[in-house]
Amino acid sequence: MARILVIDDNTDLLQMIRLLLEERGGHEVILAAEGEDGLRKALENPPDLAIVDIMMPGMNGYEVCRRLRQEPATASIPIIVLTARGQDIDRKTALEAGADLHIPKPVTMSELLERVNGLLDRGRTSPAIQLGGTIAFLSLRGGVGCTTLAVNMALFLAQQAKQNTCLIDLSPSSGNVALHLGLRPDPNWSALALLSTGIGTETIATYLLNHPSGLTILAAPFIPVIGEGLPRDKVLAALHALRHNFALLVIDLPSILNDATMAALEQADTIALVATADPASIQATIGTLQALKGFGEKIRLILNHTAPGQPATPKALERVFRRPIDSVVPFDPAQAQALARGKPLVYTSPNSPLAQAVTAFVPALQPASTSRSATG
Ligand SMILES: Nc1ncnc2c1ncn2[C@@H]1O[C@H](COP(=O)(O)OP(=O)(O)O)[C@@H](O)[C@H]1O
Numbered sequence: 001m002a003r004i005l006v007i008d009d010n011t012d013l014l015q016m017i018r019l020l021l022e023e024r025g026g027h028e029v030i031l032a033a034e035g036e037d038g039l040r041k042a043l044e045n046p047p048d049l050a051i052v053d054i055m056m057p058g059m060n061g062y063e064v065c066r067r068l069r070q071e072p073a074t075a076s077i078p079i080i081v082l083t084a085r086g087q088d089i090d091r092k093t094a095l096e097a098g099a100d101l102h103i104p105k106p107v108t109m110s111e112l113l114e115r116v117n118g119l120l121d122r123g124r125t126s127p128a129i130q131l132g133g134t135i136a137f138l139s140l141r142g143g144v145g146c147t148t149l150a151v152n153m154a155l156f157l158a159q160q161a162k163q164n165t166c167l168i169d170l171s172p173s174s175g176n177v178a179l180h181l182g183l184r185p186d187p188n189w190s191a192l193a194l195l196s197t198g199i200g201t202e203t204i205a206t207y208l209l210n211h212p213s214g215l216t217i218l219a220a221p222f223i224p225v226i227g228e229g230l231p232r233d234k235v236l237a238a239l240h241a242l243r244h245n246f247a248l249l250v251i252d253l254p255s256i257l258n259d260a261t262m263a264a265l266e267q268a269d270t271i272a273l274v275a276t277a278d279p280a281s282i283q284a285t286i287g288t289l290q291a292l293k294g295f296g297e298k299i300r301l302i303l304n305h306t307a308p309g310q311p312a313t314p315k316a317l318e319r320v321f322r323r324p325i326d327s328v329v330p331f332d333p334a335q336a337q338a339l340a341r342g343k344p345l346v347y348t349s350p351n352s353p354l355a356q357a358v359t360a361f362v363p364a365l366q367p368a369s370t371s372r373s374a375t376g
């Protein structure tokens, strides 16, 4: 249960939201029909989350957000802006004013509740999980499940492990992270490449997408980038800003060791190298392990079965790779539909084989200093 403050001049909507949050959400709700009154109530007894309308007589919602952010008692509470102003510029203004989420009206009550709970969950941390701050998923052979595993891992960390997590798609070739999550990749990082100013923590926030689970995403552009993707300095600046805003970063890397990939690999605490048991992937994996010898300590090897059939024994592959395999993910027949529906298995079917395998390899992702000693 959480205390939620709702500020909206539409009293019918206020009552509807109160009913929803109290009856279906089990939360305690405080209502205010004016900005000034809402702000006073927030400062008197800070809520766990605030839902703020924008167009109200007197103090508008943007001003409410700014004032909440200025006061130490409310500076870090999650704020949802729920508004009829649904344009990109409105979203940008809301985020710049300090909102965590911008939800355009109309919104279904189920979706609102899902968003509220997602945002509340994001703030709660699980002491059981102590991961490195940045985990990069890599495979120089496409189609081995790199994106699938990165997306499911990020969702697990955000939703079940309750870590404040950002998933970053660095692919310059129409990356699929947003597709896996059923989101439109807009905004995405394409405009970052053109920025002449630095990338601060507030700037980066305007380029992010929100998933109802509480996971935040920096998506890749739908239209492939001709030439190099994000330059090295932009990748470093973006990761720096994101690390400031999030406890964990999960990066889905493109299948190429370009400047963007190398910058991300250097920054990563853990590199999850994904392979399948077919000859092309085996060759790419052996080559990658050699090319990235300098990163040896932080590499974890994941064998993913993207096709049904007899899995090759990890033992034989370990001899070929000359290193242990840290995790094996079985073929999951439900994955094809999960991708088609934009609903990853960790999100919809936590008991599925793929979701279980993703959850099981969380301990293997811990940085070398805090984990495994016997496997090497
Ligand atoms: N364990 C698995 N079981 C079944 N299908 C899988 C599994 N892992 C990935 N896939 C499927 O394999 C295809 C390639 O996955 P993707 O994540 O896009 O690979 P990559 O990012 O390496 O190119 C997708 O259609 C995905 O749904």
Ligand SMILES: [Mg+2]
Pocket: 143, 146, 147, 148, 176
């Ligand atoms: Mg991919």
